[in-house]
Amino acid sequence: MSNKAELHRQVVQKFLDTKAVDFAAAGKAIAELGPSVSLSEEPEDCFCWTMRTFFHSYRLPNPTGPLEDLGALRSATREL
Amino acid sequence: MTTPSIHFANDTWDEDDLVQRLCQTLDFAERALRQLADSGYTDEMEQEAAVRPEKLIAETGVLLLAASAVSSYAAIGPRILRVASLLAPHARSQRILRGICLEPAVAFDYATAHICLKRVGFYDSDFDAMLDLSAASNASDGRERAPHRMLEQEWLRQSWLYPEGLVRLRTTPTVTNSALNRTIDLFHGTREDVYCFTHALMYITDFNLYPRSLPRCRQILLAEAEGMLARCLDEQDYDLAAEVLLAWPLTGEDWSPAAAFAFRVIAKVEKAAGFLPAPTTRIARMKSLDKQTGSKYFLATAYHTIYAMGLLCAASLSPDRLPPQRIPKGTVRAGAIDTVLKHVDSETRRAHWQEEFDELEPMERESLADFVLGIGLHRAFGRRDFEAMQQLLAAGAALGITNTPIASQAAEIMSRVAQFANHLALDGPLGSQATSGFVPGISSNGSAREAVAAQAG
Numbered sequence: 421m422s423n424k425a426e427l428h429r430q431v432v433q434k435f436l437d438t439k440a441v442d443f444a445a446a447g448k449a450i451a452e453l454g455p456s457v458s459l460s461e462e463p464e465d466c467f468c469w470t471m472r473t474f475f476h477s478y479r480l481p482n483p484t485g486p487l488e489d490l491g492a493l494r495s496a497t498r499e500l
Numbered sequence: 501m502t503t504p505s506i507h508f509a510n511d512t513w514d515e516d517d518l519v520q521r522l523c524q525t526l527d528f529a530e531r532a533l534r535q536l537a538d539s540g541y542t543d544e545m546e547q548e549a550a551v552r553p554e555k556l557i558a559e560t561g562v563l564l565l566a567a568s569a570v571s572s573y574a575a576i577g578p579r580i581l582r583v584a585s586l587l588a589p590h591a592r593s594q595r596i597l598r599g600i601c602l603e604p605a606v607a608f609d610y611a612t613a614h615i616c617l618k619r620v621g622f623y624d625s626d627f628d629a630m631l632d633l634s635a636a637s638n639a640s641d642g643r644e645r646a647p648h649r650m651l652e653q654e655w656l657r658q659s660w661l662y663p664e665g666l667v668r669l670r671t672t673p674t675v676t677n678s679a680l681n682r683t684i685d686l687f688h689g690t691r692e693d694v695y696c697f698t699h700a701l702m703y704i705t706d707f708n709l710y711p712r713s714l715p716r717c718r719q720i721l722l723a724e725a726e727g728m729l730a731r732c733l734d735e736q737d738y739d740l741a742a743e744v745l746l747a748w749p750l751t752g753e754d755w756s757p758a759a760a761f762a763f764r765v766i767a768k769v770e771k772a773a774g775f776l777p778a779p780t781t782r783i784a785r786m787k788s789l790d791k792q793t794g795s796k797y798f799l800a801t802a803y804h805t806i807y808a809m810g811l812l813c814a815a816s817l818s819p820d821r822l823p824p825q826r827i828p829k830g831t832v833r834a835g836a837i838d839t840v841l842k843h844v845d846s847e848t849r850r851a852h853w854q855e856e857f858d859e860l861e862p863m864e865r866e867s868l869a870d871f872v873l874g875i876g877l878h879r880a881f882g883r884r885d886f887e888a889m890q891q892l893l894a895a896g897a898a899l900g901i902t903n904t905p906i907a908s909q910a911a912e913i914m915s916r917v918a919q920f921a922n923h924l925a926l927d928g929p930l931g932s933q934a935t936s937g938f939v940p941g942i943s944s945n946g947s948a949r950e951a952v953a954a955q956a957g
Binding site for chain 1 (some may be wrong): 736738769772773774775777778779780782783786787791794795798802852
């Protein structure tokens with residue numbers, strides 16, 4: 421798990437660093453289009469919802485690093 | 501799965517050591533309640549470090565109930581009382597009561613700690629009256645749940661109705677549909693799949709207090725649990741490893757060589773770190789916080805794994821459930837482990853289990869040949885190195901150690917990979933044609949059909 425999680429984190433960081441996704445622009449577009457599109461479609465075609473999906477937002481669950489060194493954990497937590 | 505041989509009472513794990521570990525968990529629970537039960541913990545930098553107070557409160561209740569099975573130990577009983585007294589006002593707070601009042605479909609989730617406290621002798625009839633109203637409402641069954649969550653609801657309801665002793669229920673469709681009655685994907689399954697298995701087992705066995713019948717033969721369940729254990733141990737996912745290990749003391753089966761070894765590994769890890777750690781506890785983050793917040797961060801990120809170890813120690817202290825101190829001798833051909841190890845990629849990373857493995861006596865190492873084969877298969881699959889999988893399967897089949905669910909699933913993967921490769925070869929101008937071959941001695945899921953391992957060219 422830990423190795424995969426670290427890899428996931430690196431992948432996400434890499435994409436964020438490319439600035440390929442402009443989150444501010446995406447948010448602005450959603451704010452502008454969302455209300456009218458949500459209302460204008462048939463009931464089951466919801467904006468940000470099911471059927472015809474206009475916007476996908478993914479978050480990788482629980483990206484954590486590898487297990488820390490056991491001795492270092494012992495001394496770090498002993499101080500608490 | 502390697503069959504363990506009979507071992508004698510003086511070979512068992514030191515009882516006092518397990519008692520001490522469980523006491524340490526209960527002391528930790530007391531500390532966690534004091535610091536987190538009011539408002540939990542949130543972290544602006546690390547979302548996964550956050551814990552809601554309701555979750556901690558509910559899981560502390562479950563820990564107390566599990567520990568109550570061994571409350572006769574002089575050091576444990578008073579600690580249970582102390583933590584229970586501390587837990588009760590949080591378990592029955594206005595916040596929890598409001599949840600039960602307004603959200604009947606999740607009333608039993610809110611009431612988990614209350615129900616566990618009731619079972620250890622801490623009653624509250626006023627709180628019961630509110631839960632009674634909510635449980636009787638039209639919307640009380642209004643949430644769709646996964647089978648293991650349905651089992652949890654059944655278990656909570658039974659625990660609430662019969663706190664002095666659960667009625668022995670028949671096998672219901674909920675049990676039949678749960679992970680206990682189906683084989684999980686040991687290679688590509690998620691952590692959540694394993695949690696479905698471990699949690700279903702906790703509810704159906706009632707932590708050794710009033711166990712129900714298992715939907716399948718326990719030897720089959722435990723053979724699959726070994727496949728899960730191979731993965732958790734190699735990935736150093738000790739939270740999950742401790743929960744999977746519960747399968748042995750909760751079903752009452754003798755500890756297999758793999759289970760006994762895994763117990764040794766996590767016991768040693770716990771000793772080395774001072775607690776059983778999870779990767780969510782990051783030293784740098786902890787040190788970046790002031791002492792009080794750092795302490796809360798530690799408790800929030802570590803409590804679940806520490807509780808899992810506490811549950812394991814409590815279950816292992818039940819009569820005749822102590823793990824063996826030495827790895828039971830299995831029926832494995834001499835020299836098998838060296839053959840398997842040649843095929844297990846050492847990688848640059850060395851997991852804790854490998855350090856412990858090196859300290860075993862030769863006979864103990866031999867008993868783990870099929871388990872190490874499973875780890876090797878899992879590693880090879882992680883790299884999508886099908887050639888290595890094929891070599892491991894062939895070596896294992898020659899040694900007669902492939903009669904395990906993980907080897908069966910690996911053989912099935914190879915069969916599918918070969919077919920896929922053939923499909924690609926027919927579709928496009930691949931340089932080589934896939935070939936398929938048989939690895940004798942590997943059966944899939946115990947069925948009569950001949951298992952196939954194929955080599956993707």
